[in-house]
Amino acid sequence: MPETTETTPASGARIHLENLTKIYPGNPTPAVDNVNLEVKAGEIVIFVGPSGCGKSTCLKMINRLIEPTHGRIRIGDEDVTDMDPVKLRRKVGYAIQASGLFPHMTVAQNIGLVPKMIGWSKSRVRNRVEEMLDLVGLDPREFHGRYPRQLSGGQQQRVGVARALAADPPVLLMDEPFGAVDPITRDHLQDELIRLQHELHKTICFVTHDFDEAIKLGDRIAVLREQSHIAQFDTPEAILTNPTDDFVSGFVGAGAALKRLNLTRVRDVGVVEFPTAGLDDPLETIFDRLRSGSHNELLLLDRNGRPYKWLRRGDLARARESLARAGTLVQHTVSRDATLRDALEAVLTDSAGRAAVTGRRGEYIGVVDMATLMNNVHELLEADRLEAIEHQHQLQERRARQTQMEQEGLAGAGGPEGGPGGVV
Incomplete structure (x- = not known):
């Protein structure tokens, strides 16, 4: 197969599911019943619903890991329902829980697998592997030759995402990819996915059972009932503030206002300027900044400009002996793509x-x-309060109109001589 020379990264492609249905032999009830759904190019759509509702089945029909019984699948302008499923899967990235890496292959071999299969040259595959490792925040020199068993769960998931994106597909399918890692690692992986999406603009369909994860990641959320019937397909804001029925409200759960903390990113609120010093700065320079600044502490950065230690005025005596012995190591950081909820948790533990x-x-x-975060929380709560009042007014107006229409209907139906219905 000739090697493609296209260097422009592929952006996302529209996905259109038309009457998509899956009926398994021996089971008269469809697992997925007549789903119609359009995913816009470059957006993240989350499938969320109860266990057994068919959300993973629906996802796997997009790349035909599960063959649909009826219906059509369109990616971009192409109907992929009848194309060679192997060729289709090479055009669609796929990431699953526990990464799905081949244990006998190195990290580089796992990532380079699909590019190699579609005919990329060795040098191009090698460069792509390094590019993808760097993209997901793993040092190529350190991780290139490792095997999956030598990685942590979070590192395995990063490699799994790198492999799914290696051939630059316009579409990425993710089936509970972060479900098998601890909560802290899960938060970091979610932030990484948000960051990657800002750079790559892929079309992503993502299955989860965690509604908080859906709110954090999704541009739109499809809340699915049994057989993947769509209960509501809307933005996270719309679902939180105006769920269509009790079923959707059950997924939103209590504390909708606080859940909205997952909708605002740290980059959207003001970060505070803070005095800093470098690890290699002269001690006297560091001391002068501590003494003269409005804060009683500063942030010491390592040689790569990363947060290293909080250094307080009370640490000055110890710092004269050695910076290594002074100050408190930075325990928690948040990225610009972290949610306000993530930031609030980090601040509360500090x-x-x-x-x-x-x-x-x-x-x-x-x-x-804390002051910045609390101001934003108060704004969210006030917005929710005003929206609830407006919603209540709209309900009252609708009820008043309905009552008026009913009264006018009764008056019109009764005749002057014959009573109700005008019957003599």
């Missing part, structure tokens, strides 16, 4: 009520503090 904000490579950007 004794001084602040957390360092970092960029893509962990470099220091600023500080987010």
Whole structure:
């Protein structure tokens, strides 16, 4: 197969599911029944619903890991329902829970598998592997030759995402990809996916049972009932503030206002400027900044510009002996793509009520503090209160109109002589 020379990254493609149905032999009830859904190019759509509702089956029919019984699948302008499923899967990235890496292959071999299969040259595959490792925040020199068993769960998931994106597909399918890792790693992986999407603009269909994850990641959320019937397909804001029925309300659960903390990113709120110093700065320069600044502490950055230690004025005596022995190691940072909920958790666990904000490579950007976060929380709660009042007014107006129409209908139906219906 000739090697493609296209260098422009592929952006997302529209996905259109038309009357998509799956009926398994021996079971008269469809697992997925007549689903019609359109995913816009470049957006993240989350499938969320109870266990057994068919959300993973629906996802796997898009790349035909499960063959549909009826219906059509269109990706971009192409009907892929009848094309060679192997060729289709090489055009669609796929990431699953527990990464699905081949244990006998190195990290580089796993990532380079699909590019190699579609005919890329060795040098292009090699360059792509390094590019993808860097993209998901793993040092190519360190991870290139490792095997999956030598990686942590979070590292395996990053490699799994890198492999899914290696051939630059316009569409990425993700089936509970972060479900098998601990909560802290899960938060970091979610932030990584958000960051990657800002760079790549792929079309992503993502299955989860966690509604908070759906709110955090999704541009739109499809809440599915049994047989993948769509209960509501809308933005996270719309579902939180105006669920269509009790079924959807059950997924939203209590504390909808606080769940909206997952809709706002740290990049959307003001980060606070904070005094910093470098690890290689002269001690006297560091001391002068501590003494003269309005804060009683500063943030010491390592040689890569990453948060390293909080250094307080009370640490000055110990710092004269050695910076290594002074200060408190930075325990929690948040990325610019982290949600306000993530930031609030980090700030609440910090004794001084602040957390360092970092960029893509962990470099220091600023500080987010409790005052900034609480101001945003109050704004969200006030917006919810006003929206609830407006919603109540709209309900009252609708009820008043309905009552008026009913009264006018009764008056019109009764005749002057014959009573109701005008019957004599």
